[in-house]
Amino acid sequence: MSRVQKNEKENDQAGELRSRIERQKAKSSLPKRSKVHQNKKKKSKVKIKLPMIQLxxxxxxxxxIGFYSxxxxFQDRPLPVTKSDQVVLKEEDIESIPTTATAEDLKEKESAKAEAEKEKEEEEAEAKAKAQQEAKEKAKAQQEAEEKAKAQQEAEAKAKAQQEAEEKAKVQREAEAKAKAQQEAEEKAKAQQEAEEKAKKAAAEKKNVQAAKPDKEGYKVVLHTVQGEETLFRISMNYYKSQEGIALIKEWNGLNGNEISKGQVLKIPIKK
Incomplete structure (x- = not known):
C-alpha cells in the first residue's frame, strides 16, 4: 500500500470520527422529551387560566351595572293603585283644589296644543300644496304628451296625404304622357297615311295625265286670266263643258294641285 492511499484512509477515518462527535454534541444540546411535554402542559394551563380570569x-x-339598572x-315604575286608595272627586272639588302650577300648566298645554295644531295645519297645507303641484305637473305632462301625440298624428297624416298626392300626380303625369304619346303616334300615323294617300293620288293623276296627253301640235292656246272665285272646275266647264279638261289645263300650266289665284294667266289648250 502506498503512502498516498494511507493518507486518504486516515483522512476518511478522521472525518467519520469528526461527524460522530458532532452528532453526539447535537443530541446533548437538544432538550429531553419529558421536559418538552412539561412545557406544553404549562402553556395549556396558562391559556386556560387566562380566559377564566377574564370571564x-x-x-x-x-x-x-345589572343591580343599578x-x-x-323599579323606582321609575308607578305603584299599583288599589280600590281603597282611589278617591272619587267631583268636578266642583277638582276646580276648588288650590294649585300653584295650574294656570302655567294649562297655558303651556294650550300653547303646546296650539303649536301642535299649527304644525299639523302646516303639514296638511304642505301636503295639499304638494299634491296640487304633483297634480298640476301630472296634468301638464299628460297635456304635453297628448299635444305631442296629436302633432305626430297630424304630421303622419300630412305626410300620408302628401305621398298620396304625389302618387296621384305621378299617375296623372304618366297617364297624360301616355295619352300624349298615343295622340302623337295617331297623328303621325294619320299624317303618314295622308301623305301616302296624297302620293298615291298624285301618282294616279300623273298617270291619267300621261295617258290622256294629246299632241300639242293639234291644239291652239287661249290665254285665260283667272277671275275672283274661279276654279279649275269652272274654267274646265266653261271651255270643255266637262271636268276632263282640268288635267289638261294642269299639264299645260305645270300645276301640281287644283289651287289657282286671282289674276293668274292660264294656258287653255283647245283642239283645232
Missing part, C-alpha cells in the same frame, strides 16, 4: 372580571363588572327600573 370573572367581566362578571364582577356587569353585576353592579333594576333599581332604577
Amino acid at each position: 370573572l372580571a367581566l362578571f364582577f363588572i356587569l353585576l353592579p 333594576l333599581y332604577t327600573y
Whole structure:
C-alpha cells in the first residue's frame, strides 16, 4: 500500500470520527422529551387560566351595572293603585283644589296644543300644496304628451296625404304622357297615311295625265286670266263643258294641285 492511499484512509477515518462527535454534541444540546411535554402542559394551563380570569372580571363588572339598572327600573315604575286608595272627586272639588302650577300648566298645554295644531295645519297645507303641484305637473305632462301625440298624428297624416298626392300626380303625369304619346303616334300615323294617300293620288293623276296627253301640235292656246272665285272646275266647264279638261289645263300650266289665284294667266289648250 502506498503512502498516498494511507493518507486518504486516515483522512476518511478522521472525518467519520469528526461527524460522530458532532452528532453526539447535537443530541446533548437538544432538550429531553419529558421536559418538552412539561412545557406544553404549562402553556395549556396558562391559556386556560387566562380566559377564566377574564370571564370573572367581566362578571364582577356587569353585576353592579345589572343591580343599578333594576333599581332604577323599579323606582321609575308607578305603584299599583288599589280600590281603597282611589278617591272619587267631583268636578266642583277638582276646580276648588288650590294649585300653584295650574294656570302655567294649562297655558303651556294650550300653547303646546296650539303649536301642535299649527304644525299639523302646516303639514296638511304642505301636503295639499304638494299634491296640487304633483297634480298640476301630472296634468301638464299628460297635456304635453297628448299635444305631442296629436302633432305626430297630424304630421303622419300630412305626410300620408302628401305621398298620396304625389302618387296621384305621378299617375296623372304618366297617364297624360301616355295619352300624349298615343295622340302623337295617331297623328303621325294619320299624317303618314295622308301623305301616302296624297302620293298615291298624285301618282294616279300623273298617270291619267300621261295617258290622256294629246299632241300639242293639234291644239291652239287661249290665254285665260283667272277671275275672283274661279276654279279649275269652272274654267274646265266653261271651255270643255266637262271636268276632263282640268288635267289638261294642269299639264299645260305645270300645276301640281287644283289651287289657282286671282289674276293668274292660264294656258287653255283647245283642239283645232
